[in-house]
Amino acid sequence: MKSLRTLLWLEHRRSWVWMASLLGSLAFWAWGIKQVRVMEVGERLGIRAGLLAMAAAVGVFVLCLMIGRIRAETRHGQYQVLLLTPPSGYTHVAARYLYAIGVALVYFITIGFLYWWIMALAGIHLDPTTLIELVLAVPFYAMCITVLPLLAWTLLLMVFISAYRVSGPGWVPGTVMLLGTPFVFRWLGEGIVRVSYSLPGWRLFANAPAALIERFGQPDPEAVLEIDRFLYLGVPLEPLLIMLALAAVMLVIAGRIWQEVEA
Amino acid sequence: MLARLQNVTKRYRTTEGVRDLSLDFPEGEIVGVLGLNGSGKSTMLKLIAGLLFPTAGTLTVFGGSARGNRSRTVFLGETDTLWPWMTPRDACRLMTGLYPDFEPHRFDELLDVLDVPRRKTKAMSKGERGRLRLAMALARSAKLYLLDEPLAGIDLLSREKILMSLVREWHTDETILLSTHEVAEAEGLFERAIYLRDGRLALDVPAEQLRQQGGSVVQTFKEVLA
Amino acid sequence: MTAETWVLDLNAGPIFEQIGKNVRMQLARGDLVPGGRLPSARDLAATLSVNPNTIVHAYGELEAQGIIEKRRGLGTFVKEDAPVETMRMDMLKEIAETFVNEVRQLGVENAEAMAALKEAWDAG
Numbered sequence: 001m002k003s004l005r006t007l008l009w010l011e012h013r014r015s016w017v018w019m020a021s022l023l024g025s026l027a028f029w030a031w032g033i034k035q036v037r038v039m040e041v042g043e044r045l046g047i048r049a050g051l052l053a054m055a056a057a058v059g060v061f062v063l064c065l066m067i068g069r070i071r072a073e074t075r076h077g078q079y080q081v082l083l084l085t086p087p088s089g090y091t092h093v094a095a096r097y098l099y100a101i102g103v104a105l106v107y108f109i110t111i112g113f114l115y116w117w118i119m120a121l122a123g124i125h126l127d128p129t130t131l132i133e134l135v136l137a138v139p140f141y142a143m144c145i146t147v148l149p150l151l152a153w154t155l156l157l158m159v160f161i162s163a164y165r166v167s168g169p170g171w172v173p174g175t176v177m178l179l180g181t182p183f184v185f186r187w188l189g190e191g192i193v194r195v196s197y198s199l200p201g202w203r204l205f206a207n208a209p210a211a212l213i214e215r216f217g218q219p220d221p222e223a224v225l226e227i228d229r230f231l232y233l234g235v236p237l238e239p240l241l242i243m244l245a246l247a248a249v250m251l252v253i254a255g256r257i258w259q260e261v262e263a
Numbered sequence: 264m265l266a267r268l269q270n271v272t273k274r275y276r277t278t279e280g281v282r283d284l285s286l287d288f289p290e291g292e293i294v295g296v297l298g299l300n301g302s303g304k305s306t307m308l309k310l311i312a313g314l315l316f317p318t319a320g321t322l323t324v325f326g327g328s329a330r331g332n333r334s335r336t337v338f339l340g341e342t343d344t345l346w347p348w349m350t351p352r353d354a355c356r357l358m359t360g361l362y363p364d365f366e367p368h369r370f371d372e373l374l375d376v377l378d379v380p381r382r383k384t385k386a387m388s389k390g391e392r393g394r395l396r397l398a399m400a401l402a403r404s405a406k407l408y409l410l411d412e413p414l415a416g417i418d419l420l421s422r423e424k425i426l427m428s429l430v431r432e433w434h435t436d437e438t439i440l441l442s443t444h445e446v447a448e449a450e451g452l453f454e455r456a457i458y459l460r461d462g463r464l465a466l467d468v469p470a471e472q473l474r475q476q477g478g479s480v481v482q483t484f485k486e487v488l489a
Numbered sequence: 490m491t492a493e494t495w496v497l498d499l500n501a502g503p504i505f506e507q508i509g510k511n512v513r514m515q516l517a518r519g520d521l522v523p524g525g526r527l528p529s530a531r532d533l534a535a536t537l538s539v540n541p542n543t544i545v546h547a548y549g550e551l552e553a554q555g556i557i558e559k560r561r562g563l564g565t566f567v568k569e570d571a572p573v574e575t576m577r578m579d580m581l582k583e584i585a586e587t588f589v590n591e592v593r594q595l596g597v598e599n600a601e602a603m604a605a606l607k608e609a610w611d612a613g
Contacts, residue, residue, distance in 0.1 A: 293540055423538070426538045427535050427536075427538060430531070430534045430535040430538060430539070430540075430541060431531065431535045433541065435541070435542070447499070448538070449538075450499055451497070451499060451504065451537065451538050451539035451540065451543075452538060452539060452540050453540065454540050454542055454543070470540075471503045471504065471505065471543065474499070474500075474501075474502050474503045474504065475502065475503050477502070478500075479499050479500045480499075481499070481500070482500065
């Protein structure tokens with residue numbers, strides 16, 4: 001689709017500074033990881049893993065900022081230009097979303113590689129299957145349950161606020177949505193937990209415990225039970241499916257608002 | 264009939280609005296849309312463009328909804344609407360990718376005629392940006408052109424170039440609705456002049472008829488809207 | 490052809506009439522000659538920043554009056570047998586009538602008016 005390609009190009013031209021900064025910042029995190037000089041291997045690994053988790057969280061935050069810039073565009077009239085172009089609101093929303101997801105994918109897969117790196121630094125040798133799981137499956141899962149719905153939500157919020165700016169006090173529903181976000185997430189989270197494991201789980205990291213034991217020795221019996229339980233259950237698929245469905249619904253709504261809105 | 268307004272009213276909390284406006288726009292006209300600030304000129308053009316929706320009344324554009332027919336209409340708004348990092352080449356890329364009726368060759372010609380520098384818009388003057396946006400608009404082959412104050416805040420030479428380009432690019436089956444405060448400069452172009460006052464239609468008259476009666480579009484402006 | 494050779498006052502009556510007057514004036518002066526080419530309606534419209542339809546209207550009137558003709562594929566031309574002399578005389582008559590009218594409003598007598606004319610003619 002020519003229009004989708006053009007809109008993706010536009011997204012890229014608009015956002016490449018954000019993208020470059022985000023991906024470039026990983027070099028900074030990697031440098032930070034190297035600076036960790038704790039003696040004990042396990043502790044060092046733990047701190048490094050924590051840093052990477054922070055990098056992931058920051059990445060999510062920055063991505064939300066990047067996708068949510070419609071407000072500025074509304075003020076300067078560029079939103080008005082786009083609104084009058086032939087492609088549907090769905091196409092516009094899809095272009096913004098796909099670009100952000102593309103950037104997110106590169107970011108989180110790179111973090112996956114960094115996890116492999118810190119494990120290698122700690123002397124843990126992972127077999128190819130676990131490696132692929134770490135670098136691809138985990139980012140995919142993590143993204144599906146956090147980034148994908150969160151970005152869809154941000155996009156919806158921004159489109160909503162921009163839309164109703166003209167014909168009413170748009171900041172009221174927008175503020176309600178924004179303030180309601182933590183409550184929605186909590187309610188959602190609780191609901192998902194209750195429903196989880198109705199379907200069979202996704203067994204990841206089957207070989208990981210063996211590699212850890214090889215490096216750190218046998219853990220205590222309670223830990224063994226937990227590990228066995230985790231290996232048996234796998235990670236729940238429900239959150240994945242629910243979040244993907246929610247993201248899709250939010251994108252459709254955002255596209256619909258864009259179609260019907262004044263500017 | 265390219266556009267038809269029947270008792271169209273648009274109410275919203277900012278100043279401009281239109282009240283009970285009924286107008287027909289057949290093809291082949293260059294129409295001057297005249298009025299003071301807040302008289303409803305912008306609102307009317309935005310309604311026809313599909314940017315705004317009527318609160319009451321019926322509006323048909325190309326026989327259907329305004330927003331639905333937006334690909335057959337060219338709207339040139341007042342607010343500076345380009346991204347600061349865009350060059351004319353970027354603009355060409357954008358338009359070609361989104362508008363099937365956009366002609367890159369014509370765009371290049373217009374850039375030359377209108378003397379638009381090949382720089383980022385943030386490095387252009389307001390007049391140059393205005394001319395670029397006009398080139399983008401005129402390089403499309405649509406039937407209905409809605410130009411909202413295309414001469415506003417633009418230097419004299421640019422205004423002359425813009426008016427000349429409008430005359431050259433207009434085809435006899437196209438309709439241009441042009442709202443402007445530079446009534447004296449642009450009045451030669453208008454076949455028809457529409458005067459709006461407080462959102463209502465004050466006068467709708469052929470321009471030559473005004474001159475036949477010893478007046479002019481400008482003179483009538485002062486009479487009708489003072 | 491430049492914009493300077495065409496005189497247009499947007500407050501002085503319908504544009505199409507003024508265009509007609511301009512053509513006649515140019516013919517009378519010899520700026521334009523029978524068989525000479527006129528600018529295309531669109532070119533003239535662009536130069537003067539007026540609606541092309543107005544020029545088309547003007548040209549149509551001139552054609553009806555037998556002053557110009559459209560030659561297919563070539564453009565618009567002054568007819569070879571355009572009544573230039575008649576136009577000159579008509580124009581002279583018009584100027585003379587204007588002079589007389591204005592001068593009469595000043596309460597000037599015939600003799601005074603003629604004297605003023607002779608003086609102005611001799612000076613120029």
